[in-house]
Amino acid sequence: MNASTKPATAHTARRNREALDSLPPDAERDFEEARRGLVAAFEPPLVEGEGRHPTWDLRPYRFLDGEPPETAHPGLWRLGQLNRIAGLFELAPGLYQLRGFDISNMHVIEGQRGIVVVDPLISAECAAAALALYREHRGGRPVTGLIYTHSHVDHFGGARGVIAPEEAEERGVPILAPGGFLHHAVSENVFAGIAMGRRAGYMFGARLRRGPDGQLGAGLGQTNSVGTISLLPPTREIEATGQEEEIDGVRFAFQLTPGTEAPAEMNFHLPELEALCIADNAVRSMHNVLTPRGALVRDPRLWAHHLDEAIELFGDRSEVLFAGHNWPCWGRERIAEMLEKQRDLYAYLHDQTLRLLNEGQTGSEIAEQIELPPSLAREWHCREYYGSVSHNVKAIYQRYMGWFDGNPAHLWEHPPVERARRYVECMGGAEAVLERARESFEAGDYRWVAEAVNHVVFAEPGNREARELQADALEQLGYGAENASWRNFFLMGARELREGVGGAPTASAPRDVVANLSVAQLLDAMAIRLDGPRAWEAELRIDWVVTEPDETHAITVRNGVLRHRPGRHERAGATLVVERGALDELLLKTAEFAELAEGGRLRVEGDGAKLGELLGLLDEPDPGFAIVTPK
């Protein structure tokens, strides 16, 4: 046991023992499917990195070989055992899965001359390691095509590890993606990226020790890799369901599924192999309608619709089903049953939330009472390892109704610190709250302890006893969670209450992502960094003349708002003339303004002070902001 963590209490231990009895039957079938077709294990499951930490390392998860301990939910423990089965797997003749090289899967389809690679993981280093294992066993075939199933980074970030952009261009290697891919791939993190990044650190337990009392998985896989993120833009977009393409002699039939798990996503079918790629639309867990790291709410109704369409289009012609995460499954009946249940999982959550919402119930009330039908609840792949009934129901409420539950008492609540001060005072002061909370802790009501003591922590951030009790409560909640994201959130909260924030993430975007942002997207991102109050009185008219490629933008700051339009002002206060590449370097902070000016890649015309004023109005957010303590 780590010095800073505590054992499970008797309540938590009992709950985890009881959970064992409530798990679905057929626990072995998943293991058979996860091992089926193994060509070569990934051993040791390690991708070295440049820094102190490896880019990817499954070795610390060997502890999962044992029986579930008191500090872990047995369902989540079992999922970790499945997710760490790593290697090269043959799914069908000429179709290979590379699993356990990152949180996501990479697939290789053999063509006439080479291979089509599907979804090259997060990091170039991991994708290269996966491809190397494939080539070791199947020979050094060249890459003749690349497919991204959707716009999430765990499905495109490792592209450069599979093929160099120069080579792809020279050989005219087609890169396929669903319509709208590039826009969404780069914009996903433009607006709220810093906050999402910080919260993702909680969700994936980035800084937790791997172990029975720490991080033991992330639901979709074990964790995220931390290597070089890249992006090779697609050369061909899939625009319609039913569109067929031939790459290197292999036939593909596509189904667009926008608005499901990602804004730009697609499934595809390989008719010759009777194989169906379902992207991230059906994984071995309930997925997120709203990821707890933060995102726009997804549409579970559309999600269910697209899964139904997939069954209709490909269901009776599919002998193997594979996805962006977890392991595949085989057999027409098994595939049909799995897809039907995944479809109905999202449909049920959607429809029942709406039914109860129309009865006047609020998100947190609905979340507490919705239970899945037994036919779904007893399926391992419908369990709450990544999404949960609780947070998905609240997300559906949010999608339709927003944050407000209609009760005017909640329309104008005090913010956390003000509320906390008043609560603590009302409840007789910090001492009294802690005393009562300790009783609740002894009784095993950790949910209540977390709520009550959070008020003390926010009213008196220096109160050590409060922080410790709060950490203890969050920790027990983490130990008892079947949902990987919940466990990681709870345990990260406990850790930061005990040890402080430390090791905050960096906020820099990957080079390839910045390079593929449009200038308009860069300016949108700049607008949200404008410090409103400091800009109240500012009146600025500045032109940006971007070269290579050429475009012009007229920027105005007025009323505390930065606006931009294509074109130029009639009388700009200043004009920045800048090469597109130099602009990227400024944003990536790999070059200074002065240095680029000296190199002739940037110059200011007119009143340079105006441009300085604009840059001076931009805010520099803290990527390591406080979460479990007041800001």
Ligand SMILES: [Zn+2]
């Ligand atoms: Zn994914």
